Amino acid sequence: MSQSYDRGLIEDFSRWREFEAGMWAWIFHKFTGWVLIGYLFTHIAVLSTGIPASGAETAVLQAGTDVYTQTIVSLEQLLLVRILEVGLLAVAVFHMLNGTRLLLVDLGVGLESQDRSFYASLVLTGAITVASVPTFVAGAF
Ligand code: HEM
Known part of the structure; x- marks a missing residue:
């Protein structure tokens, strides 16, 4: 036996009110999963791209300890990076x-x-x- 339901129109904004815990769990899990994939690719791209400070277009990881440390230190000095790190932690x-x-x-x-x-x-x-937060933001400067 099959049953049919009137599911209404997806375009109807008031349908957001119908969302229950399970729907939010599904949305948050999808969102966080794809943010993590996005971070992973960005992370690899940043580490394998040359940075201006080194002069040459050499991958950060190949350029040596100094360039690597310098890159990390200058990134970590930016408040925005610290805030994004807290966001990444929350997502993960x-x-x-x-x-x-x-x-x-x-x-x-x-x-x-x-x-x-x-x-x-x-x-x-x-x-x-x-x-x-104290570790990521306050401990930064
Ligand atoms: C302890 C670590 C993790 C656990 C326990 C976990 C668990 C899961 C589970 C159970 C699902 C399937 C959910 C479903 O039934 O629909 C899933 C989906 C997914 N996970 Fe993870 N995961 C972990 C780490 C990661 C990491 C590190 C990444 C990315 C780098 C990631 C990316 C994704 C993506 C993209 C999906 C598919 C989302 C979608 O439905 O479109 N996960 N994860």
Whole structure:
């Protein structure tokens, strides 16, 4: 037996109000997963590209310890970089916690408390992110 549902129009903005915990968990997991992929590619690109300070177009990792250290030190002096690092930590922590939760759900563990475990992932991510701020931002200068 098949049933049909009136799912309404996706263009209708009021549908955002219908989103429940599971939908947000799905969106956040997708978002954080793709941000991590984006970071990974950017990270590799930065490390394999020459920097002006060295004069020559040599990869940072091949140019030697001095150039590498100099690059990292000058990047870490920028407040924006520190803030982006906190954001990256938040994204990674959420993806790890929620991902572990999803793997447990796939194994049939905690099926009855999926909303609560999602909220726990959010709260724990928030707490770990806030706790990291002194290290990333205040400890910078
Ligand atoms: C402890 C570490 C991690 C855990 C436990 C984890 C867990 C998961 C799980 C369970 C899924 C599938 C979710 C589903 O059922 O739809 C997933 C999706 C994904 N993960 Fe991870 N992951 C981890 C680390 C990473 C890292 C380091 C990256 C990127 C560099 C990454 C990128 C992605 C992407 C792109 C997806 C697909 C998102 C989509 O649905 O489009 N994950 N992860």
